[in-house]
Amino acid sequence: MxxxxxxxxxxxxxxxxxxxxxxxxxxxxxxxxxxxxxxxxxxxxxxxxxxxxxxxxxxxxxxxxxETRLSPFHMNNEVIKRTYLRANAVNADIYLMYVSIIVLIGAFYDSYQTMEPTRSFIGIEEWTALVNERIALLKTHPEAELREMEQEFSYNWTALIEKWSAMDDIKETAARQSGNTISRVSFMDSVRKFLIAQELVIDIGNQEITLTEKAKVVVQRYFMELEYNRGILEFLYQSDTFEGEGSEHASDL
Incomplete structure (x- = not known):
């Protein structure tokens, strides 16, 4: 000082x-x-x-x-599991949560090709469908490539795919949800609640959410930066966004 x-x-x-x-x-x-x-x-x-x-x-x-995991204010995986996910949540749930958040932001920012949001809101069912689309594309990668990418990004892509595949893709009633099987929409709702608690989205009703000003600043400052997410974004979106015309925008990220 x-x-x-x-x-x-x-x-x-x-x-x-x-x-x-x-x-x-x-x-x-x-x-x-x-x-x-x-x-x-x-x-x-x-x-x-x-x-x-x-x-x-x-x-x-x-x-x-x-800004880093070393910060005493960083929320670690165990806290996230205990507070926002199911009691028996594992690391694959955390990976899936983070990918779901990346996909959500990609929905607002045209698959990361724009610096400003291109839409005002999104419904949880559409968000769920977009996550399903990304994971379906991940499944098209050879297992050896997924293993290689796991080493590069410290993400267990295989476990993430298995976790999502094990979830029912229908809306379940509370009475039907039991054991290790929950609906994808139910999982996405847990992610939604986490984002609301972190003041990154606002629930505007009708199962729809919109980004907060805080989220927009964080996206522009960190999600678009090479050192934070670029490699993961390219891997998740390379099957469509980063090919053809989309590749022209890659250098802007």
Whole structure:
């Protein structure tokens, strides 16, 4: 911390940071204070970096989000399983959740060919169908290639495919859901609830969701970046989007 800063300035910055650490976000009043003072803003950002987080502005809110798995604010797989998935969830459920999120974002961003959303909302059944389409394309890869890609991306693609295939592709009533078999729509609803809890989507009714401003900033800042997701995006979409005309857009990701 820079020597000579006024105590009041440091404490204002620390107050914003503590609110971010507690709530993950602060509202308009604190955002204005963050934006109005370069020193306060620099200190808040410095505090965030010390815990492997970054700050982002979305709408009228300031958010702090973990940037690496080393951050104490990173939500690990066990917490996600325990909080948002079934009691007997395994790592394959986590892989499937993440792929479902990638497909959701791809639906809004024209298979990652645009920097702005090209649609306003999506229904859970259409989202489920799009995930099914991606996994059906994954099945067309030779098993040896899937194994190779598992090493490259640290994703168990085979387990993910098996997990999805084991789910019923019909809407089940609560009474019919039992054991290890759940409906795909039921699984997607769990992913939807996770995204709502993380303030990445909003439920607008009629089984439809829309992206939040926070989600749009995160997508532009991270999902489109080479070091984060490019290889996985190419692998998931190479069968259609990244061939032919779509390949012209690949360098834009």
């Amino acid at each position: 820079t020597i000579g800063l006024e105590n009041g300035t440091v404490m204002r910055a620390f107050r914003i940071y503590t609110l971010l650490a507690r709530d993950n976000a602060v509202g308009k009043e604190w955002l204005q204070e963050y934006m109005a003072d370069d020193v306060v803003r620099g200190l808040v950002d410095q505090f965030a970096r010390e815990v492997d987080c970054v700050t982002i502005i979305a709408g009228e809110q300031l958010y702090m989000i973990p």
